[in-house]
Amino acid sequence: MRRATLKNAAAVTDDYFSALLAIGRRARVQRNECLLVNATHSRSALAVIDLATRVFGAKTIAVCDDARRAELCADLGATVICRNERYLPYKLKKIGGKKEVRVMIETEGGPCFRNAAECLEHDGLIALLGDARNKRSLDLSHVPVNCTVFAVAAEHYKVADTLVYRETMQHVLDYKSECAIRPRISAIFGLHHVNDAFNYYATVPSGKVLIDMKDRDRITLCD
DSSP states (O other): OOOOOHHHHHHHTTHHHHHHIIIIIISOOOTTOEEEEEOSSOHHHHHHHHHHHHTSOOEEEEEEOOHHHHHHHHHTTOEEEETTOSOHHHHHHHHHSSSOEEEEEESSOSTHHHHHHTTEEEEEEEEEOGGGGGOSSOOOTTSOTTOEEEEOOHHHHHHHOHHHHHHHHHHHHHHHHTTOOOOOEEEEEEGGGHHHHHHHHHHOTTSEEEEESSSTTOEEEOO
8 A cells, every 4th residue: 555645635525535435435436337527517527527536437427518527538448428408318229229328426406306317217217416416405306216326425424334434434535546547637726825825726627726835836737
C-alpha cells in the first residue's frame, strides 16, 4: 500500500467515496454491464464514470447536454448521449443490447431524471449522489415499480459506519496511488484567494477546486 499525498487525498474524497460505495458495495456492478449516469453538471458523475470504466470495466453511458461536459465524460471512457436525445431506450439498446439498465446513477435530480428513470429494468437500482441526494422534492412518480432508490453520503458513513468508511476510503486512495483512476483537479487557489476559489467552484463544475495552505497567493487554473 502506497502512502497518498494530501493533494491526492483531497482530490478523491467524497465524490469518489460515494461513487465507489454506490457502484461497488451497493450495486455490485459487473464487468461489461451497462450503467446509466446523469452527467449534466455534477462532479460526482465524473467520479462514477472514472471508477466504473477503469476499475470495474463497466460500459458507462453518460447523459449530458454540454459539449465540454461530453468531452470530459468521453475522455474518461463513457459513451455520451445528448440529454435532449429522443428515444433514449433505443439508444441504450444500440449501445448495450437492451432498452433497460439495472443500475442508474442520478447526480442532478433535474428534468433528465424522468426520461432516464423510465429506462430502469425490473428490480433496478437508482443511486442518488451529489446534488440529487439533497433534493427535497425529487419526482419519483416515473420510477418503475419494485426498484430501489438509495442515497450515499460520505459524511454519514464517517459517523454511522466507521469500518466501511475507512475500508472504502482506503480503496479509493489505493486506486489513486496505483493510477487506476484519474480524479480531475480544476484549480488550486492559495488561502488568500479563498473567495475566488468558491466563485470558480460554482461556475466551473468539472473537477475539484483545492486550497493551498502554504502558498497562500497561488492561483493555478487547470480548466
